[in-house]
Amino acid sequence: MTLTAGRQTEYVAFWNDILATKFERFRDILMNGLSHHSAVWLNGLHVVPGARIVDVGCGWGDTALALAHKAGPDGHVLGLDCVDSFLRKSRADATAAGLENVEFVAADVQTYPFDASFDLCFSRFGMMFFENPVAAMRNIRNALKPGGELVFIVWRDLSENPWVGLPKAVVQEFLPPPGEDARTCGPGPFSMAAPEVVRKQLEIAGFGDIRFDATDGPVTVGDSLRNAIDFQLAIGPAGEVFREAGALADARRAEIEAALRRALKPWQQADGRIVMPSASWRVSARKPA
Numbered sequence: 001m002t003l004t005a006g007r008q009t010e011y012v013a014f015w016n017d018i019l020a021t022k023f024e025r026f027r028d029i030l031m032n033g034l035s036h037h038s039a040v041w042l043n044g045l046h047v048v049p050g051a052r053i054v055d056v057g058c059g060w061g062d063t064a065l066a067l068a069h070k071a072g073p074d075g076h077v078l079g080l081d082c083v084d085s086f087l088r089k090s091r092a093d094a095t096a097a098g099l100e101n102v103e104f105v106a107a108d109v110q111t112y113p114f115d116a117s118f119d120l121c122f123s124r125f126g127m128m129f130f131e132n133p134v135a136a137m138r139n140i141r142n143a144l145k146p147g148g149e150l151v152f153i154v155w156r157d158l159s160e161n162p163w164v165g166l167p168k169a170v171v172q173e174f175l176p177p178p179g180e181d182a183r184t185c186g187p188g189p190f191s192m193a194a195p196e197v198v199r200k201q202l203e204i205a206g207f208g209d210i211r212f213d214a215t216d217g218p219v220t221v222g223d224s225l226r227n228a229i230d231f232q233l234a235i236g237p238a239g240e241v242f243r244e245a246g247a248l249a250d251a252r253r254a255e256i257e258a259a260l261r262r263a264l265k266p267w268q269q270a271d272g273r274i275v276m277p278s279a280s281w282r283v284s285a286r287k288p289a
């Protein structure tokens with residue numbers, strides 16, 4: 001794919017080469033199943049009519065569309081993501097919703113040439129994958145008007161997120177951890193779990209008024225045990241261990257699936273869905289006025 005600016009980092013290449021197809025397969029879990037963490041904040045988020053907003057790592061664009069509704073016809077939302085196929089879905093949904101105040105651009109957020117015209121930069125789980133998080137935060141700061149706000153949602157520690165921690169532990173009973181040379185999506189989904197680290201990164205990038213609010217809540221990680229097992233073996237920490245183990249993983253797949261089935265079964269609801277606890281931070285920060 002062609003990004004609007006800059007070289008393609010190895011992580012952006014990984015998103016496009018490896019993760020895009022897997023994410024498309026499990027879109028319902030990733031976009032809707034995990035949405036508790038944004039619903040809590042988006043419902044209460046006050047957006048001034050006419051506001052200009054960026055959605056960082058917007059994926060399939062559901063949060064960008066929600067923000068476009070809030071900003072109203074005089075507002076504008078720019079959804080940025082480095083995977084073009086996700087944005088095709090975003091554009092189709094915007095058209096179907098009759099929204100003309102939202103655009104989607106394929107770009108690496110770290111290098112996108114923003115002008116300082118935005119009131120708000122928002123991200124749900126799109127901030128943890130940058131090659132250089134401080135450089136990315138500094139670039140996002142460039143997008144904001146003086147006094148503009150950055151609000152983003154990131155996972156808390158793996159130990160507080162059994163929806164991925166438990167399956168990883170199960171898979172690691174059978175397979176070795178990924179090697180040093182494993183290809184990855186970037187620093188990773190838990191790379192912004194430590195508030196003291198993220199606070200320092202934001203300060204270095206020039207933000208102030210930094211605040212962390214915790215959200216705990218249920219996530220739906222499959223509409224059946226079969227779906228949940230397939231999801232875990234494709235994406236996230238368990239999926240990474242499984243993918244990197246290659247032929248060994250294929251040889252032990254039946255045992256691993258049986259163990260995952262036993263581990264996930266207690267979380268199955270009457271309607272068949274697998275619903276598990278999860279934990280995130282809502283981080284907010286401001287560009288000085």
Ligand SMILES: C[S@@+](CC[C@H](N)C(=O)[O-])C[C@H]1O[C@@H](n2cnc3c(N)ncnc32)[C@H](O)[C@@H]1O
Binds near residue numbers: 031059083125
């Ligand atoms: C975990 S997904 C979250 C997607 C969406 N915000 C959601 O909550 O459904 C992370 C997203 O960040 C995007 N991403 C990762 N690194 C990026 C970068 N450097 N520039 C732009 N987007 C990036 C990925 O393509 C992916 O869509």
